[in-house]
Amino acid sequence: MASTTASPHGIIGRPVPRIDGPLKTTGTAQYAADFHLPGMVFAVPVQATVAKGTIRSLDVTAAQAMPGVLEVLHHGNVERIYRAVPNDPNATVSETRPPLEDNRIYYWGQYVALVVAETLEQATAAAAAVKAEYSAETPQVSGELEPFAGTWHTVSARGKVDEAFDAAAVKVDQTYGTPVETHNPIELHATVAAWAGDTVTFYESTQGVVNHRNAMAQILGVPRENVTVITKFLGSGFGGKLFPWPHCALAAVASRRVQRPVKLVVTRTMMFSNVGHRPLTEQRFRVGASADGKLVALRQDALNHTSMVDNFDEGCGEATPYLYSVPNLTVTSALVQRNVGSPMAMRGPGAVPGLFAMESAMDELAVALKMDPVELRLKNDASIDESNGQKFSSRHLRECLETGSAKFGWSKRTPAVGSMRRDGKVLGWGMAAASWGAYRFGCSTTVELGADGKVRARCATQDVGTGLYTIFAQVLAEKTGLPFERIEVLLGDTTMPEGPLSGGSWSTATVLPAVAGAADGAIASLLQIAASTPGAKLEGADAKTLRLTEGRVHRATESAAQGVPFETVLQAARLNRVSADSTSGSAFEDPKAKGLSMHSFGAQFAEVEWEPEIARLRVSRVVTVIDAGRIINPRAGANQIKGAVVMGVGMAMLEETVYDPRNGQPINGNLADYLMATCADSPEIDVTFLDYPDYALNSYGARGIGEIGLAGVAPAIASAVYHATGVRVRKLPIRIEDLLQSEMREA
Amino acid sequence: MQSFSYSKAQTVDQAAGMDGRFIGGGTTLVDLMKQGVETPKTLVDITGLPLSSVETLPDGGLKIGAMVRNSDLAHHETVKAQYAVLSEALLSGASPQLRNMATTGGNLLQRTRCPYFRDTSYTNCSKRNPGSGCAAIGGHNRMMAILGTSEDCIATHPSDMCVALTALEATIHVQGPKGDRAIAIADFYKLPGTTPNVENALEPGELITHVTLPAPRKASKQVYLKLRDRASYEFALASAAVVAETSGGHIRFVRVALGGVGTRPWRSHEAEAALMGKPATATHFRAAAEAALKEAKPQSENGFKVELAKRCIVRALTTATA
Structure with missing residues (x-):
């Protein structure tokens, strides 16, 4: 790793630049598609142009005869691709149906063939020459999920919600919708697969090298030890790269067939059909309160669409049962099948669309009560997790709301619609509360101190681009006193000890105990060696009285300068290195975490500027306050939250994957037509971390920050839009056509 | 992508009449070649031709070479000072990287x-396969045109620059096998009708060499206003280019052109007629906007463009006459 100088003192909690930054800004970081292996060839999939039906005929003769073409795989000639074991948490795939399994078509863009050729251009041209004919049926891609006649299942329930709602003094009963959103990390999905005998190596764009290895071994029918997965850098994934998609297996099968390394890069357009999306949701919320604003009933009935081949539950009720104090609550959910590719978790799955609905309903309730929306949240703050009676490990939602309120200047808000102005524009102010679960899973790490004077950590996890390399380096710097120049962090390789999947905002909380434990172990061995090496300066000392400070071994009673550089200790002992492994368990098995409800919390405050004369609305300012435990690297942390806020602007105002109702094609599948927020759309963003350590989760008190920043942004903006325009948009994104419904108001 | 031959033209005389597609910045053509929409057998690279200058003409007008890059034109001192509507339109389009090439x-x-x-x-x-109809009708048509459409095509003309040039009454100069000719921009773009594949008045082999603008009207004010979902890097939902001159509170000269709503850059003679000689007031601006959109034919998803375009016109007129 490249390095950046940072003082080792107080390195935990210091806003250090990411150690991988220079590699990225100089273009030397190697992403999956950057790997060019000797003899490598290229694979390009052929996609179905219908969304439902069967392949009637597939003519590959022209493609097969084209220059450079090595192979055309399809359902008639592909070898067996095995299915993954259902619900195996260690070998999960995104789409249950293996690619090319049969002649049936379930969604537009499904792979029906794969061309392998010497060059990308040859493979692309030959893929276009494959002639497929289909028996097509009319696909079901409707964006309306009601009326729904299927089975609902109960997610959470307490009290008697319907009676309480009926009897409530003030009620809101509305349905909210969020659209299909496509994960658009700037790095495309890509697989380079290379067989050597009966072993295969994947250079992958994955958020989970270990799961990827396990799943690929299962699918390809080879032992796990024959599969290696390497992901040195990831141009992010937002959940879309958690588990393997069909193209990964296709690349491997093609490589095995042609006995050459194969590269398969999913195009941006394929990203919209073949590698997941946040599913469409439709959520009815019934909220009842007493006349003074105490919640008495909360009911959420949430539908989300799924594909024909997988049951993907978005989990819109993630935050509902515990965010507020309410005696009567029911959350139910159900799935509606559509002819679309399988959905996949996108940043803050469940909570993000769920909170859009719930916090919009809370804002509507505040309007109905003529109560300040912040006050309404404060009044209904929960002191325990009422869904299970557990204490919260650390909950500071109240302080998030109060701090955000003060930083935003909320007390200056006048509640009447269109009542606030600045520079000739109408201002709208809105807010929302936010939450996201806090998790820690198992992790193994090796730390070694080398005779070359460097300390190294190894772990088969991956940095999705948010700073995990630097988190490892910070712990090593803390433990050894070495500067970053002498620290190497090696991640993203399944030959290393198993680390976590990058999901659920749990990476930091998960790796910290393992890397700290391994570092402690390696240092203990080092000190023992220092005390027992014949003829060495510290020979005969009690190892317990020795310390490693600033990279030097010394007596606790003396300064580091009076000690010996650790590499000298190793050299004297004729050792190349000393290392230790450490494995930390999941929070579910940890007695410290037992019986505690662990979540992060936040508050989002948004300002919009509205020019009714030209129907122009822009988000001008967001204040976000996050309670996510102790923040290990506030610089990388704030960067994540700011990115999430910008993503929230896109969710509120812009993003929507549109399916042509006639053939099921995602018709805006490119970055010009699928709108995401640009720099020009980014508001001024003020991020505050409360920084209360949560020691129930780990010894550092760190939770996660990957997802919480997006939670609550869209409803805060939607509420600000209502405040500015008087238009309550319950179905995202908020569009100009919605805003044109606003009445013009005099200043 | 089909294979093609490539040659680089050395002189304008050599290029004009060459059998092939001219390629300048390639920001449209290369894209469409990758999609298989454009399949030229021959590309003639014209980036080496001496057509990159912007010159003031003896009559006070401006001559803009065909190879002048969008970013250079937008930041040209004369353009900024005297043809502000053109500079504003250019800068509202695409991204800096694209403008540097286009x-x-x-x-x-x-x-x-x-x-x-x-x-x-x-x-x-029908734009690709004449006579085959229009897939956009009944499809995802939010961004489509509401003016000048036909049963064969409802595609929106995407340019911002051309809307400004329409309001400025530019003339397009071409050189071809049969010699040189000048085409008023009003005659340059064709309505789709039953032949949306024919988009303009160019004959085979004709090369655009330059564009001329009439001398600026000293007393006029110019405005380009673009409305869209996001703040940058998006085509217009509605845009308006206005050149207006007032005296004594009355409109003495006005040109109104619209973007994002028409199948070609949309000159609105109706709006201009509704404004000429009238007081520069909100009532008359709204009347002009109503006149401009009177013939609008929205599709299933873009009815909102009618009102949006009206508000765009009103705001542009308000600013241009303030």
């Missing part, structure tokens, strides 16, 4: 973003 001649020939035109799996596109 040329004046190329932008005049920019093709539509209609997703059905850009995807050859749709055989029903």
Whole structure:
């Protein structure tokens, strides 16, 4: 790793630049598609142009005869691709149906063939020459999920919600919708697969090298030890790269067939059909309160669409049962099948669309009560997790709301619609509360101190681009006193000890105990060696009285300068290195975490500027306050939250994957037509971390920050839009056509 | 992508009449070649031709070479000072990277973003396959045109620059096998009718060499206003280019052109007629906007463009006459 100088003192909690930054800004970081292996060839999939039906005929003769073409795989000639074991948490795939399994078509863009050729251009041209004919049926891609006649299942329930709602003094009963959103990390999905005998190596764009290895071994029918997965850098994934998609297996099968390394890069357009999306949701919320604003009933009935081949539950009720104090609550959910590719978790799955609905309903309730929306949240703050009676490990939602309120200047808000102005524009102010679960899973790490004077950590996890390399380096710097120049962090390789999947905002909380434990172990061995090496300066000392400070071994009673550089200790002992492994368990098995409800919390405050004369609305300012435990690297942390806020602007105002109702094609599948927020759309963003350590989760008190920043942004903006325009948009994104419904108001 | 031959033209005389597609910045053509929508057998690279200057003409007008890059034109001192509507329109389009590549001649020939035109799996596109109909009708048509459409095509003309040039009454100069000619921009773009594949008045082999603008009207004010979902890097939902002159509170001269709503850069004579000689007031601006959109034919998803375009016109007129 490249390095950046940072003082080792107080390195935990210091806003250090990411150690991988220079590699990225100089273009030397190697992403999956950057790997060019000797003899490598290229694979390009052929996609179905219908969304439902069967392949009637597939003519590959022209493609097969084209220059450079090595192979055309399809359902008639592909070898067996095995299915993954259902619900195996260690070998999960995104789409249950293996690619090319049969002649049936379930969604537009499904792979029906794969061309392998010497060059990308040859493979692309030959893929276009494959002639497929289909028996097509009319696909079901409707964006309306009601009326729904299927089975609902109960997610959470307490009290008697319907009676309480009926009897409530003030009620809101509305349905909210969020659209299909496509994960658009700037790095495309890509697989380079290379067989050597009966072993295969994947250079992958994955958020989970270990799961990827396990799943690929299962699918390809080879032992796990024959599969290696390497992901040195990831141009992010937002959940879309958690588990393997069909193209990964296709690349491997093609490589095995042609006995050459194969590269398969999913195009941006394929990203919209073949590698997941946040599913469409439709959520009815019934909220009842007493006349003074105490919640008495909360009911959420949430539908989300799924594909024909997988049951993907978005989990819109993630935050509902515990965010507020309410005696009567029911959350139910159900799935509606559509002819679309399988959905996949996108940043803050469940909570993000769920909170859009719930916090919009809370804002509507505040309007109905003529109560300040912040006050309404404060009044209904929960002191325990009422869904299970557990204490919260650390909950500071109240302080998030109060701090955000003060930083935003909320007390200056006048509640009447269109009542606030600045520079000739109408201002709208809105807010929302936010939450996201806090998790820690198992992790193994090796730390070694080398005779070359460097300390190294190894772990088969991956940095999705948010700073995990630097988190490892910070712990090593803390433990050894070495500067970053002498620290190497090696991640993203399944030959290393198993680390976590990058999901659920749990990476930091998960790796910290393992890397700290391994570092402690390696240092203990080092000190023992220092005390027992014949003829060495510290020979005969009690190892317990020795310390490693600033990279030097010394007596606790003396300064580091009076000690010996650790590499000298190793050299004297004729050792190349000393290392230790450490494995930390999941929070579910940890007695410290037992019986505690662990979540992060936040508050989002948004300002919009509205020019009714030209129907122009822009988000001008967001204040976000996050309670996510102790923040290990506030610089990388704030960067994540700011990115999430910008993503929230896109969710509120812009993003929507549109399916042509006639053939099921995602018709805006490119970055010009699928709108995401640009720099020009980014508001001024003020991020505050409360920084209360949560020691129930780990010894550092760190939770996660990957997802919480997006939670609550869209409803805060939607509420600000209502405040500015008087238009309550319950179905995202908020569009100009919605805003044109606003009445013009005099200043 | 089909194979093609490539040659680089050394002189304008050599280029004019060459059998092939001219390529300047390539910001439309290369894109469409990758999609298989454009399949030229021969590309003639004209980036080496001496057509990159901007010169003031003896009559006070401006001559803009066909190879002048969008970013250079937008930041040209004369353009900024005397043809502000053109500078504003250029800067509202695309991204800095694209503007650095895109040329004046190329932008005049920019093709539509209609997703059905850009995807050859749709055989029903009269712009690609004359007489085959229009896949966008009944499809995802939020971005489509509401003025000048036909049963064969509802694709929106995408350019911002051309809207400003329309309001400025530019003239397009071409050189071809039969010699030179000058075409008023009003005559340059064709309505789709039953032949949306024919987008402009160029004859085979004709090369756009430059564009001329009439001398600026000293007392006029110019405005380009673009309305869209996001703040940058998006085609217009509605835009308006206005050149207006008032005296004594009355409108003495006005040109109104619209973007994002028409199948070609949309000159609104109706709006101009409703404004000429009238007091520069909100009432008359709204009346002009109503006149401009009177013939609008919205599709299933873009009815909102009618009101949006009206508000765009009113605001542009308000600013231009303030």
